[in-house]
Amino acid sequence: MMSKLIFGRYIPGNSVIHHMDPRAKLLLSFYFIGIIFIANNWPTYVLLFAFTLLAIKLSGVKWSFFINGVKPLIWLILFTVVLQILFSASGGHVYLQWGIITISQFGLINGVYIFCRFVLIIFMSTLLTLTTPPLELSDAIEYLLMPLKVVHFPVYEVALMLSIALRFVPTLMDETEKIMNAQRARGVDFGEGNIFQQMRAIVPLLIPLFVSSFNRAEDLATAMEARGYQGGEGRSKYRILKWHGRDTWATVAFAALTVALVFLRA
Amino acid sequence: MAITFKQVEFTYQPGTPFETKALTDINVTIPDGSYTALIGHTGSGKSTLLQHLDALLKPTSGTVTIGDRVITPTTSNKDLKSLRQHVGIVFQFPESQLFEETVEKDIAFGPQNFGASEADALKLAAKMLTLVGLDSDLLQRSPFDLSGGQMRRVAIAGVLAMQPKVLVLDEPTAGLDPQGRLEMMEMFARLRHEQQLTIVLVTHQMDDVANYANNVIVMDHGQVVKTGTPQAIFKDPQWLAEHHLGLPKTTAFAQQLMARGMTFDEMPLTEDQLAAALVKQLPASMLGGGDHDE
Numbered sequence: 001m002m003s004k005l006i007f008g009r010y011i012p013g014n015s016v017i018h019h020m021d022p023r024a025k026l027l028l029s030f031y032f033i034g035i036i037f038i039a040n041n042w043p044t045y046v047l048l049f050a051f052t053l054l055a056i057k058l059s060g061v062k063w064s065f066f067i068n069g070v071k072p073l074i075w076l077i078l079f080t081v082v083l084q085i086l087f088s089a090s091g092g093h094v095y096l097q098w099g100i101i102t103i104s105q106f107g108l109i110n111g112v113y114i115f116c117r118f119v120l121i122i123f124m125s126t127l128l129t130l131t132t133p134p135l136e137l138s139d140a141i142e143y144l145l146m147p148l149k150v151v152h153f154p155v156y157e158v159a160l161m162l163s164i165a166l167r168f169v170p171t172l173m174d175e176t177e178k179i180m181n182a183q184r185a186r187g188v189d190f191g192e193g194n195i196f197q198q199m200r201a202i203v204p205l206l207i208p209l210f211v212s213s214f215n216r217a218e219d220l221a222t223a224m225e226a227r228g229y230q231g232g233e234g235r236s237k238y239r240i241l242k243w244h245g246r247d248t249w250a251t252v253a254f255a256a257l258t259v260a261l262v263f264l265r266a
Numbered sequence: 267m268a269i270t271f272k273q274v275e276f277t278y279q280p281g282t283p284f285e286t287k288a289l290t291d292i293n294v295t296i297p298d299g300s301y302t303a304l305i306g307h308t309g310s311g312k313s314t315l316l317q318h319l320d321a322l323l324k325p326t327s328g329t330v331t332i333g334d335r336v337i338t339p340t341t342s343n344k345d346l347k348s349l350r351q352h353v354g355i356v357f358q359f360p361e362s363q364l365f366e367e368t369v370e371k372d373i374a375f376g377p378q379n380f381g382a383s384e385a386d387a388l389k390l391a392a393k394m395l396t397l398v399g400l401d402s403d404l405l406q407r408s409p410f411d412l413s414g415g416q417m418r419r420v421a422i423a424g425v426l427a428m429q430p431k432v433l434v435l436d437e438p439t440a441g442l443d444p445q446g447r448l449e450m451m452e453m454f455a456r457l458r459h460e461q462q463l464t465i466v467l468v469t470h471q472m473d474d475v476a477n478y479a480n481n482v483i484v485m486d487h488g489q490v491v492k493t494g495t496p497q498a499i500f501k502d503p504q505w506l507a508e509h510h511l512g513l514p515k516t517t518a519f520a521q522q523l524m525a526r527g528m529t530f531d532e533m534p535l536t537e538d539q540l541a542a543a544l545v546k547q548l549p550a551s552m553l554g555g556g557d558h559d560e
Contacts, residue, residue, distance in 0.1 A: 011283060181322050182363035185355040186424065187347055187379025204375070207365035211410065
């Protein structure tokens with residue numbers, strides 16, 4: 001069940017994308033989400049798709065992972081698309097009008113665009129998480145948050161919390177599976193019956209998870225203190241982030257993409 | 267209730283880069299009424315096999331027959347409850363499954379899931395608590411206020427309350443003190459006789475295997491490499507070492523005695539057997555040479 005959740009999972013590899021600086025990957029992924037909104041006609045969307053597919057190709061990760069990344073969100077996407085088709089401003093040829101519902105040529109095209117946007121965003125962010133180990137990502141976030149130190153934002157603490165949270169995701173998953181098994185063996189049916197029965201079935205899972213998480217947090221705090229942890233100020237780093245030529249090239253590629261988009265847009 | 271594995275294979279997350287094969291061609295029977303020990307070093311597939319005993323996992327290929335139910339790769343997840351009622355599993359560190367407000371409610375949780383009325387389930391809870399050796403005034407306490415050992419017993423009572431025919435124990439004594447260990451193992455042995463249970467014990471404690479089991483399954487690399495009586499399994503220390511397994515203390519002691527010239531008709535497994543074997547030989551050897559120190 002949980003193994004189907006591909007989003008947010010790292011797949012080890014040796015591609016140029018895997019070796020990029022996590023800061024570059026993170027910033028460029030956000031940048032990509034920004035420039036998707038420049039696109040407003042077919043050539044621009046085709047260009048964006050070509051660019052994304054090229055990046056995926058370079059990463060060497062199987063296509064199926066990206067398709068699986070879209071699957072859990074498909075209903076949300078379709079819901080948005082349908083809303084867009086039914087209620088967007090009319091324009092062009094009107095196919096159907098019934099009360100406030102209007103299906104027009106404009107609406108349909110907009111719906112398709114929105115679908116493309118979602119898919120592009122999911123592909124790109126899936127590419128980021130599939131090719132970047134979570135701890136590298138949190139290093140990148142720590143680095144990028146550094147300017148906030150000026151306003152006394154607790155950057156080190158937030159980064160530490162993030163790394164710990166990420167570190168314990170697999171542990172928590174294992175724990176969940178273990179407790180689910182134990183309760184299933186005691187006759188609980190997860191995911192069956194009506195909504196109230198399902199909600200009730202969650203209680204014997206959630207309470208043990210809370211208890212064990214709190215216990216684990218306490219143990220971890222003790223272990224960290226025993227090893228002399230006193231806050232992040234002045235701590236040296238084990239993983240040092242390095243900006244390489246390929247990161248510069250990737251940035252250049254994104255800049256070129258932006259120029260092309262601005263040039264091609266209607 | 268017997269459990270039979272036929273050509274069972276199991277693969278975790280097939281079709282992904284995380285694919286791992288955990289079980290290969292398992293053909294084994296856990297006879298009705300037996301006390302079967304499942305041994306093998308870490309990662310040998312014991313836990314995966316264990317989850318097949320209750321259809322928590324279904325084989326990727328092959329069949330598992332539990333009593334009169336046959337579990338195949340295509341068995342529906344629905345309607346497995348009737349099966350799970352008959353197989354109780356005490357997982358490793360079972361205290362982590364406690365969740366109710368009171369000890370009483372937690373023990374009654376299992377039976378109620380299997381259709382017992384609240385009154386019956388609470389009656390069972392009181393009975394099971396005494397069975398696992400705890401005082402009945404703990405019934406109204408929160409399970410989270412108890413000591414680690416008491417929590418373990420409450421969790422075990424919660425599994426016993428389902429009144430299973432097969433009791434599966436995954437290292438039930440891990441982390442307990444020696445006294446608690448002994449009490450717990452004696453309790454399981456007693457329950458087995460009182461309620462005609464079939465017991466499956468997963469353990470790293472060879473002493474427990476020697477003292478309690480009458481059937482042993484040895485696993486390595488996802489395969490069953492040997493089955494037999496404890497006598498047959500512990501006969502060959504070298505073979506055991508090759509599979510990263512040790513000997514019971516008593517047998518190891520007997521081996522050392524053999525290295526110094528003593529002989530045993532049958533390899534002693536328990537302290538009583540060793541003592542009996544020694545009593546038989548001691549007078550003779552003492553009369554003969556007199557060079558054996560007591």
